[in-house]
Amino acid sequence: MTNKLTTIRALIPFLTQPEKLHVSSIARTIAQPVPTTRLWLQELARQGVLHVSHRGRQTLYELQAHPNLIDYLVIAEKAKLLEHCSNPSFQHFVEEVQHCVEGKALIFGSAAENYHSAGDIDLLIIGKIQRKKVKKVATLIGKKVHLVVLPTLVSISAIFRAEVIRKHLLISGSEEFLKWMQWPVSNGARNNRKA
Numbered sequence: 001m002t003n004k005l006t007t008i009r010a011l012i013p014f015l016t017q018p019e020k021l022h023v024s025s026i027a028r029t030i031a032q033p034v035p036t037t038r039l040w041l042q043e044l045a046r047q048g049v050l051h052v053s054h055r056g057r058q059t060l061y062e063l064q065a066h067p068n069l070i071d072y073l074v075i076a077e078k079a080k081l082l083e084h085c086s087n088p089s090f091q092h093f094v095e096e097v098q099h100c101v102e103g104k105a106l107i108f109g110s111a112a113e114n115y116h117s118a119g120d121i122d123l124l125i126i127g128k129i130q131r132k133k134v135k136k137v138a139t140l141i142g143k144k145v146h147l148v149v150l151p152t153l154v155s156i157s158a159i160f161r162a163e164v165i166r167k168h169l170l171i172s173g174s175e176e177f178l179k180w181m182q183w184p185v186s187n188g189a190r191n192n193r194k195a
Helices: 004-015 024-029 033-044 069-086 090-098 131-141 157-168 174-182
Strands: 050-055 058-063 101-108 118-127 144-150 168-172
Touching: 004 024, 004 033, 004 058, 024 033, 024 058, 033 050, 033 058, 058 157, 069 157, 069 174, 090 101, 090 118, 090 131, 090 168, 101 131, 101 157, 101 174, 118 131, 157 168, 157 174, 168 174
Parallel strands: 118 144
Antiparallel strands: 050 058, 101 118, 101 168
16 A cells, blocks of 8 residues: 555646646656556545546546645645755755745746756745845855745736746645635635536
């Protein structure tokens, strides 16, 4: 039997691509063998988190309405963040941001995919932040930080929202950010997923 927390890693590709996905693309994204990924996906489908459909010989998976779907996705987001925090410099930056923010925070853009090769860190803050502390930490880790500070998620344009969804790492406020990413039209209500 597989560990439930490990199995949830199979949801990571759905955080940026909510459409139907094939097992091989999911396996490639999470860097796991296809047979292992298939087992994880079958378990998530058995639990009712994923819907399974077939197109020819391909088995496709997609998120479906589940009472705890947002909880599964939060855990997947945290797993993704923890993988990136294996870099001590990045972990230090994340910890400092968590202490400097009153509200929600996420990293978006190239640093969310590859911290080492990114020339800068794009940081979206919904709420308030102690700018001087963040700039000081950025100097210590040798990265420039671009802050986007907004009062609410509602003030984000559709184009910027799409960019954030494509490449992001949630630092704080995970549940609220996920509701905004997954169900934007209804301001977080789960009404546009399969029942």
